[in-house]
Every structure is written in structure tokens, then in C-alpha cells.
Amino acid sequence: GEDVEQSLFLSVREGDSSVINCTYTDSSSTYLYWYKQEPGAGLQLLTYIFSNMDMKQDQRLTVLLNKKDKHLSLRIADTQTGDSAIYFCAETTGGSYIPTFGRGTSLIVHP
Amino acid sequence: ETGVTQSPTHLIKTRGQQVTLRCSSQSGHNTVSWYQQALGQGPQFIFQYYREEENGRGNFPPRFSGLQFPNYSSELNVNALELDDSALYLCASSVNRGLDGSYEQYFGPGTRLTVT
Numbered sequence: 001g002e003d004v005e006q007s008l009f010l011s012v013r014e015g016d017s018s019v020i021n022c023t024y025t026d027s028s029s030t031y032l033y034w035y036k037q038e039p040g041a042g043l044q045l046l047t048y049i050f051s052n053m054d055m056k057q058d059q060r061l062t063v064l065l066n067k068k069d070k071h072l073s074l075r076i077a078d079t080q081t082g083d084s085a086i087y088f089c090a091e092t093t094g095g096s097y098i099p100t101f102g103r104g105t106s107l108i109v110h111p
Numbered sequence: 112e113t114g115v116t117q118s119p120t121h122l123i124k125t126r127g128q129q130v131t132l133r134c135s136s137q138s139g140h141n142t143v144s145w146y147q148q149a150l151g152q153g154p155q156f157i158f159q160y161y162r163e164e165e166n167g168r169g170n171f172p173p174r175f176s177g178l179q180f181p182n183y184s185s186e187l188n189v190n191a192l193e194l195d196d197s198a199l200y201l202c203a204s205s206v207n208r209g210l211d212g213s214y215e216q217y218f219g220p221g222t223r224l225t226v227t
Contacts, residue, residue, distance in 0.1 A: 004153075035218075042115070042201050042218030043154065088153050098144070098167060099216075101153030 004102035006089055011108045018076040020105045022089030025070065032065060033090040033099060034074045043088065046074070076107075084109045114138065115204050115219035123225045129190045132222045134202035136183040141206065142166070143185045144216065145177060148199040160185055189224075197226045 004024045012018045024032070030051050035043040049056045049063045049072075056063045062075040076083055086106050090099035114137035124130050136143050142161045146154035156169035160179035174190040183204070189196060203216035 040220065042220045043203075044218070045215055048215075090153075098156050098159065098169070101155075103151065103153050 003100050004089055004091055006087075006102040006105045008103065009106050009108070011110065012079050014079060014081055014109055014111050016079055018074075018079045018083070018107055018109075020074045020076075020087050020089075020107065022072040022074075022102055023070055024072065024089075024091050026091065026093045027070065028093045029070075029091040030094065031092045032063075032072050033088075033092075034061075034063065035088040035090060035101075037086045037088065037104070039085075046087075079107075079109050081109045081111070083107060115202065115217050117200075117202055117219040117222050119222060120220070121223045121225075123227060124192050126192055126194060126226055128192050129188065130192060130224060132187045132189075132200050132202075132224070134185045134187070134204075134219055136185070136202075136204035137217050139206070140204035140217070141183055142204065143179055143183065144203045144205070145185075145187045146201040146203065147171070147196075148201055148221070150198070154201055157187070192226045194226050197224060199223050 006022050031048050033048040034046045036046050037043050047058050047061050049065050060077045064073045086104040088104045089102045092099050116135045118133045144159040145157040148154045157171050158168040159166045163179045176188045179185040199221040201218050201221045203218045205216045
């Protein structure tokens, strides 16, 4: 199986919260990242969490890490149409600085 | 906007040809990485350059090669193009590692390569 797995699609109503989930296999993950990719654009780093943390909050974004289950989630509060994009989970492991990316979750926000 | 630019935006090549893609890093960034993103996939690491030397390579054949210049701009060269090389090619610049050990990369918008 893949090192980093994500569900492919998520559809939410504007104003609701979105939760995008990610699972990874390598227990030596050091940092876990969330990137956003809008159509025709490169990747934008949204936030990251160090593996010894359980939670990180940054404005509308909340990252939760369950290291025991190797599960990472990104919660977007008050989701807006401008949040429609593909969201990638990525990890770095051990001493490596090279992130391994999931396939991305396409978030669709409808009115 | 990240300050990382790539050219060209789109490119169409024929199987067997060679292609050169270019990237201009964000000011002050001495490290550049190249990724291949096939349709519906996440980016796959090709290689990284640090101070003009290759500093790590992913699972790509030698016909993928690169250069980094003293001004930290870089090139990705692909020889003997194959149909499966059709993808979005992303470059990302960074300083080697953040103060807290994290690795923050700034991505360019990518070059869409189509091989026919």
C-alpha cells in the first residue's frame, strides 16, 4: 500500500466545518504537513505539526495527530468557497528532509 | 505568491525528444527540489540541489538530470521523452532547514509537459 493515504473527495456546504483525513505507515515520521493546491497552481504550505505534538491550531485550521493510529486530520472551520482545492498530506521521516505526499483530497465547497 | 517562478507554463513535446524546464528560486533560498506530479497523484520527488550540487535523488532514471546555478536558479532536463513523462513538473525552493527542524518549501506554479 501507499505510505500516505487520503480519501479522494470531500464535499461540504459553505459555512460548515471540513475534516480531511490522512493515514501514514512510517512510525518514524518526524513532521507532517498539509498543503493546498488550487487549479493551475503549485502547492501552498498551510501548516505542519511535529510528531511529538497532538494538536496545532492556526486561525481556521486545526491539525490533530494521533500517533498511535498514525492518523492526521485537518479541520477547516467555517469553510468558504475559496477553500475549494486539493489538499495534500505529506510526511518526512527520520533524518530525511524530503516529504512523501499522499494523492490529495479534492475539497468541494457548495453554497 | 511564493516568489518562485517556472517557465514555460505549458509545453508539448514528441516522444524521444529532449526538454529543459526552468525555475527561479525565491530570493535567499539555496536549495531547490524538483517534483513530478502526474494527473490525480501527489508530487513525486525527483531530486534536490543544494549550493549547485545534487543533494538527494528519488526513484527516477538518469535521463532526468538537473543543474543549479550560482544565482540559485535551476533547470530540469529530461532526455528521450516517454509518454509517461507527461505531468506537471514543480520546483520548490527552501533554505536547508528551518530553525525548528521543519522543512518549509515554496512551490512554483509548475510546468505542464505533454508528450505525444
